[in-house]
Amino acid sequence: MHPETVRISSVPSRPDSNILLLALEATGDGIWYWDVGSDETFFSPSYYRMLGYEPNAFPMTGQSWLNRIHPEDRHRVLEENTRCINNPEKTLQVEYRMLKKDGGYAWILCRGRCIDSNETGKAVNMIGTTTNISDRKQMEHELLESVGIVRTVIEESPFSLVVTDRETNRILHVNRRYLQMIGRRREDVVGTICGVFSHVPESVRNRLTYLLDRNGSFDDEEISLAGKDGDVRSFSVSARIISLAGRNACLAAFQDITRLKETEATLALSEERLRLALTVTKSAVWDWNLKDDTTYFSPQWYTMLGYAPGPVGSDLKAWSSLTHPDDVKRTLEKARKTIQYGNSYEAEFRMRAADGSWKWILGRATVSARDQDGQATRLSGTNTDITSIKQLEMELRDAQSFLKTLLNTIPSRVFWKDTESRYLGGNSKFLRDTRLPSEAHLIGKTDHDLPWS
Incomplete structure (x- = not known):
C-alpha cells in the first residue's frame, strides 16, 4: 500500500435517512x-x-x-x-x-x-x-429598481445616446433624443449595422473614429450636422469604449449646443462692441466687491495708464497708491455716498501713469448688486481718460484770461451781445462809463433792462 493512502472504513458507503435529514x-x-x-x-x-x-x-x-x-x-x-x-x-x-x-x-x-x-x-x-x-x-427587487432607474435616466437624458457593438457595428440601444436627432423610428434603427457615427459626415466620422480607436474615449468634440430640413445644428460629442455583457461596445453621447453657440456668438459680438466702445472712448471697466473688498480692473484700466495688466495690483490699495494724494479722500467719499444712498457716482481725479505723469480720470459707477437686506454688495463702473479734455479746459481758461486782460487794457468801450441783443459781456472801460458795479449786472440783459434806457 502506498504510504500516503489512508483507508477509512468507519464511514458507511450509503448514509441512512437520519444523516441525510x-x-x-x-x-x-x-x-x-x-x-x-x-x-x-x-x-x-x-x-x-x-x-x-x-x-x-x-x-x-x-x-x-x-x-x-x-x-x-x-x-x-x-x-x-x-x-x-x-x-x-x-x-x-x-x-x-x-x-x-x-x-x-x-x-x-x-x-x-x-x-x-x-x-x-x-x-x-x-x-x-x-x-x-x-x-x-430583495436583491432582485433592488436590481430591477436600479435597472428601471437607469433606463429612465437614459431614456429621459438631455443627451442623444447610442450604444453599438464594436465588432459588428450593430446598434444595440438608442434613446428618444437620439431618434429625434436623426429623425428616425426606433424599430428602423436598433439592430441595424451602420456604426456609432453613421449619420456624421465622412470626414468628421473618420476623425471621431480615429480618436476613439487611439484613446479609447474622447470628450466634447464639436461637430455640425444638417437635419432633413437643411437646418445645420452644432453638437458636442463624447464617446467611450465599454464592456457590455462580455463584449466590446461603444457608448456615444451627442449634446445639442446650437443655442449655446449662438449665445456665445452674440456674447462675443457684444463684448467686441463693448471693447471697441471702451477703446474709442478711452474707457476701462472696474468692479468692487464690497463683501470681501476685492476689485477687478479690466486690461484697459492698466493700459490706459501705460502699465501691463496685473503687476501694479488688483485691489483698492492699488487704486489708492496710484491716485493723487489730494484726490483720494474726496473720491472715496463720493463712492461711499453712492454705496450708502444708491445715487450715481461720478468723480474726477488724477492717477499716476507709468511714465510718472498725472492723467485726469473721470470715474462713473452705480451699485450693481445688493443682498437680501437691500445692502449694496457690488459697485461697478468705468474710468475714462479725460486728460486731453482737462488740457483743453486749461487752455480755454488761459485764453479767456488773456482775452479778458486784453479787452480791459483797451481804452475804448467794448461790449458783445448775442443774436437777440442780450449782453454777453463788456470790458472794464464800458462798465465804468455805464456805472455798472460788475459784469454780472450786464450779462443777459438788453438795453431796455439797463438804467440808460
Missing part, C-alpha cells in the same frame, strides 16, 4: 411530505423555523399550508400543484410568499416531485424542500 436541516431548508389523498402533511422543524415558528406550531395539513400563502400567490401555486399531480413525471418548482409569525411575509422557493401515483396516473404522494429566498428577492 440532518444534512438538509443544516442548510436551513425545510422538508415537506404531502399525502394528496388524505391531505396529511409533514413539515420538518426547519420548515417552521424559517417562518419564525416553533416546530409543530400549526397543523400539518395542506389546507394549513395554503392558508399561509399570500392571497395574490395562491391561485398560481395551486395551478402548479395541480399540474404536478396530473403529471407525476413533472417536478414542482414555484416561488411564493408565505406568512411569518411576525405578520410579515417570507419569499419561499418550493421544489418537489411525485414519489407515488395511482392507477389513473395521478400523484398520491409528494415530497420536497422549501428555501427562504427573501434576501435574493
Whole structure:
C-alpha cells in the first residue's frame, strides 16, 4: 500500500435517512411530505423555523399550508400543484410568499416531485424542500429598481445616446433624443449595422473614429450636422469604449449646443462692441466687491495708464497708491455716498501713469448688486481718460484770461451781445462809463433792462 493512502472504513458507503435529514436541516431548508389523498402533511422543524415558528406550531395539513400563502400567490401555486399531480413525471418548482409569525411575509422557493401515483396516473404522494429566498428577492427587487432607474435616466437624458457593438457595428440601444436627432423610428434603427457615427459626415466620422480607436474615449468634440430640413445644428460629442455583457461596445453621447453657440456668438459680438466702445472712448471697466473688498480692473484700466495688466495690483490699495494724494479722500467719499444712498457716482481725479505723469480720470459707477437686506454688495463702473479734455479746459481758461486782460487794457468801450441783443459781456472801460458795479449786472440783459434806457 502506498504510504500516503489512508483507508477509512468507519464511514458507511450509503448514509441512512437520519444523516441525510440532518444534512438538509443544516442548510436551513425545510422538508415537506404531502399525502394528496388524505391531505396529511409533514413539515420538518426547519420548515417552521424559517417562518419564525416553533416546530409543530400549526397543523400539518395542506389546507394549513395554503392558508399561509399570500392571497395574490395562491391561485398560481395551486395551478402548479395541480399540474404536478396530473403529471407525476413533472417536478414542482414555484416561488411564493408565505406568512411569518411576525405578520410579515417570507419569499419561499418550493421544489418537489411525485414519489407515488395511482392507477389513473395521478400523484398520491409528494415530497420536497422549501428555501427562504427573501434576501435574493430583495436583491432582485433592488436590481430591477436600479435597472428601471437607469433606463429612465437614459431614456429621459438631455443627451442623444447610442450604444453599438464594436465588432459588428450593430446598434444595440438608442434613446428618444437620439431618434429625434436623426429623425428616425426606433424599430428602423436598433439592430441595424451602420456604426456609432453613421449619420456624421465622412470626414468628421473618420476623425471621431480615429480618436476613439487611439484613446479609447474622447470628450466634447464639436461637430455640425444638417437635419432633413437643411437646418445645420452644432453638437458636442463624447464617446467611450465599454464592456457590455462580455463584449466590446461603444457608448456615444451627442449634446445639442446650437443655442449655446449662438449665445456665445452674440456674447462675443457684444463684448467686441463693448471693447471697441471702451477703446474709442478711452474707457476701462472696474468692479468692487464690497463683501470681501476685492476689485477687478479690466486690461484697459492698466493700459490706459501705460502699465501691463496685473503687476501694479488688483485691489483698492492699488487704486489708492496710484491716485493723487489730494484726490483720494474726496473720491472715496463720493463712492461711499453712492454705496450708502444708491445715487450715481461720478468723480474726477488724477492717477499716476507709468511714465510718472498725472492723467485726469473721470470715474462713473452705480451699485450693481445688493443682498437680501437691500445692502449694496457690488459697485461697478468705468474710468475714462479725460486728460486731453482737462488740457483743453486749461487752455480755454488761459485764453479767456488773456482775452479778458486784453479787452480791459483797451481804452475804448467794448461790449458783445448775442443774436437777440442780450449782453454777453463788456470790458472794464464800458462798465465804468455805464456805472455798472460788475459784469454780472450786464450779462443777459438788453438795453431796455439797463438804467440808460
